[in-house]
Amino acid sequence: MVKFCAKCNEKMSEGDILCKYCGTFLTSGEPSAAAVQEAPQSKTGRIVLIIVIILVIAGLLVYFLR
Numbered sequence: 001m002v003k004f005c006a007k008c009n010e011k012m013s014e015g016d017i018l019c020k021y022c023g024t025f026l027t028s029g030e031p032s033a034a035a036v037q038e039a040p041q042s043k044t045g046r047i048v049l050i051i052v053i054i055l056v057i058a059g060l061l062v063y064f065l066r
């Protein structure tokens, strides 16, 4: 059975533990585990990004509306 890296989608050989392209550990038959691990990180990153964008826009508004 051919496996694919969950991170970079490269084709893995059977028996590979690590992805030779990006070094990600391959979980055998459990792609959901990696997805669950990555979900909170990306969510937090998105919230931080939104906050930064709001702060930048607010700063620009304060700067131009003075």
Ligand SMILES: [Zn+2]
Residues within 6 Å of the ligand: 005, 006, 007, 008, 009, 010, 019, 020, 021, 022, 023, 024
């Ligand atoms: Zn990979």
